[in-house]
Amino acid sequence: MVTDPLVARMRPFGTTIFAEMSALAARTDSVNLGQGFPDTDGPPEMLEAAVRAIREGRNQYPPGPGIPELRAAIAAHQREFWGLGYDPDSEVLVTAGATEAIAAAVLALCESGDEVVCFEPYYDSYAASIALAGAVRRPVTLRPAPDGGYGFDPDELRAAFGPRTRVVLLNSPHNPTGKVFTADELALVASLCVEHDAVAVTDEVYEHLVFDGAHVPLAGLPGMRERTVQISSAGKTFSCTGWKVGWACGPAPLVSAVLRVKQFLTFVNAGPQQPAVAVALGLPRSYYDGFRDSLRDKRDRLCLGLSDAGFDVLRSDGTYFVTADITPLGGTDGVEFCRSLPERCGVVAVPTQVFYDDVSAGRQLIRFAFCKRDEVLDEAVARLRKLSDA
Numbered sequence: 001m002v003t004d005p006l007v008a009r010m011r012p013f014g015t016t017i018f019a020e021m022s023a024l025a026a027r028t029d030s031v032n033l034g035q036g037f038p039d040t041d042g043p044p045e046m047l048e049a050a051v052r053a054i055r056e057g058r059n060q061y062p063p064g065p066g067i068p069e070l071r072a073a074i075a076a077h078q079r080e081f082w083g084l085g086y087d088p089d090s091e092v093l094v095t096a097g098a099t100e101a102i103a104a105a106v107l108a109l110c111e112s113g114d115e116v117v118c119f120e121p122y123y124d125s126y127a128a129s130i131a132l133a134g135a136v137r138r139p140v141t142l143r144p145a146p147d148g149g150y151g152f153d154p155d156e157l158r159a160a161f162g163p164r165t166r167v168v169l170l171n172s173p174h175n176p177t178g179k180v181f182t183a184d185e186l187a188l189v190a191s192l193c194v195e196h197d198a199v200a201v202t203d204e205v206y207e208h209l210v211f212d213g214a215h216v217p218l219a220g221l222p223g224m225r226e227r228t229v230q231i232s233s234a235g236k237t238f239s240c241t242g243w244k245v246g247w248a249c250g251p252a253p254l255v256s257a258v259l260r261v262k263q264f265l266t267f268v269n270a271g272p273q274q275p276a277v278a279v280a281l282g283l284p285r286s287y288y289d290g291f292r293d294s295l296r297d298k299r300d301r302l303c304l305g306l307s308d309a310g311f312d313v314l315r316s317d318g319t320y321f322v323t324a325d326i327t328p329l330g331g332t333d334g335v336e337f338c339r340s341l342p343e344r345c346g347v348v349a350v351p352t353q354v355f356y357d358d359v360s361a362g363r364q365l366i367r368f369a370f371c372k373r374d375e376v377l378d379e380a381v382a383r384l385r386k387l388s389d390a
């Protein structure tokens with residue numbers, strides 16, 4: 001009789017920190033700025049379209065690659081916003097959220113022992129997907145930089161590439177740091193991909209949340225369209241994280257490889273939500289601008305409050321998130337700090353060290369989500385102020 005039936009490659013992965021912290025939030029009646037989901041609904045046109053689809057009987061398996069109207073809407077959105085042309089029939093695939101697209105891409109592209117270059121701290125599903133594939137992650141560390149945001153050492157990135165590099169997994173805008181990779185950084189990633197003949201898998205779920213300037217997809221850089229699987233999702237852009245409608249776009253050979261795996265993970269998902277997301281993708285620019293402006297205001301509101309409460313706040317240029325250093329408040333370890341925070345003042349945040357291989361690089365950093373109603377952010381800040389009063 002085995003004591004732990006779990007396969008060895010998954011044993012390093014415990015319950016996600018979000019589950020632990022959200023349970024803690026519920027138990028202590030805390031303001032939950034841990035998990036990154038919005039507390040308001042997305043565009044009413046989209047919600048109505050989903051209700052209509054259910055009533056009209058669109059409740060059975062959709063086609064494997066996604067319904068044609070959604071694939072067409074994704075292709076149109078790619079062309080309109082990023083100037084990238086994809087054939088909706090062979091170069092666009094609908095998935096069960098970005099999470100499934102990432103997992104299917106890594107499983108489809110990596111032989112056991114192949115290496116995946118990624119930036120740490122990384123979104124928590126990356127390490128697990130790489131492990132499931134039997135691949136090896138080669139993390140490059142993002143560190144607080146003199147400009148107040150995060151940067152990395154270009155030599156560390158160059159050194160992460162080698163003969164077994166198969167995939168580069170890039171997330172920009174980046175969760176949990178709020179970093180938006182600069183043009184120079186993207187150019188370096190692209191040139192290393194070309195030099196080492198690696199495939200880029202890009203997680204762009206925050207493509208519409210760049211607060212200053214414009215989002216730049218890696219696929220748009222020279223030599224990259226033919227080697228990039230570009231991934232996004234409706235969850236963040238349309239405040240419907242529970243729907244799990246995502247997509248992958250890329251050249252036909254890459255997308256059909258991803259589909260080959262995806263069909264045996266979930267086969268299909270979200271029948272009635274697919275037509276609704278097609279409606280959402282067709283909303284006018286004013287929706288996207290209003291969404292970004294609203295989140296920028298929320299970022300400013302929370303950052304100001306966190307500074308007032310005594311945190312050393314790092315710059316967030318995009319996403320739902322901002323990170324803060326707990327050192328000025330006497331903290332040395334983010335996990336300890338976050339576990340005691342609900343008890344001390346009734347707020348939940350997430351320690352970012354759990355998203356590093358090199359834990360010491362993020363030991364004193366914690367992440368707050370600002371995708372919440374203003375009164376919730378204000379209440380959190382009022383409670384956090386008690387930390388420095390005490």
Ligand SMILES: *Cc1c(COP(=O)(O)O)cnc(C)c1O
Nearest residue numbers: 097098099123175203233235246
């Ligand atoms: C939320 C998030 C995802 C997951 O997207 P789903 O569509 O919910 O699967 C993937 N990557 C990053 C960086 C995220 O923040």
